[in-house]
Amino acid sequence: MKTAPHLKTKLWKGVTKALGKDFSDNLDRKFDLSFAERNLVVYDMFDVPKVEQTNDSRISAVRFTVDLSAVRSSIEGIPLSNLKAIFRVAQDSNLE
Known part of the structure; x- marks a missing residue:
């Protein structure tokens, strides 16, 4: 299934907004x-x-x-x- 590039961008904007200013630190956390x-x-x-x-x-x-x-x-x-x-x-x- 292909994903439109604008949807990937929208997803990452949401992720970075949710993780806040400590984006790189929070991104390294494991999913439970x-x-x-x-x-x-x-x-x-x-x-x-x-x-x-x-x-x-x-x-x-x-x-x-x-x-x-x-x-x-x-x-x-x-x-x-x-x-x-x-x-x-x-x-x-x-x-x-």
Whole structure:
């Protein structure tokens, strides 16, 4: 699967922003796969709180942050298996 160069640039900008000014020090840290698997949560889009749509023409765009710490996922099963299934379906639909 090929990746557009602008998407790679966007990804690295996000990584550097998240890691902050100590980018090179933080980049050398190891990814803890076991921790990630134990703490992974996959949410259905309907689980995530949203801002209700408005008909006010003065509002053209809204950005917001959602705290999911108190939100339970309605998706049953093992989160990693669910995530793999989602990506598999997305990849298959891109091949068609």
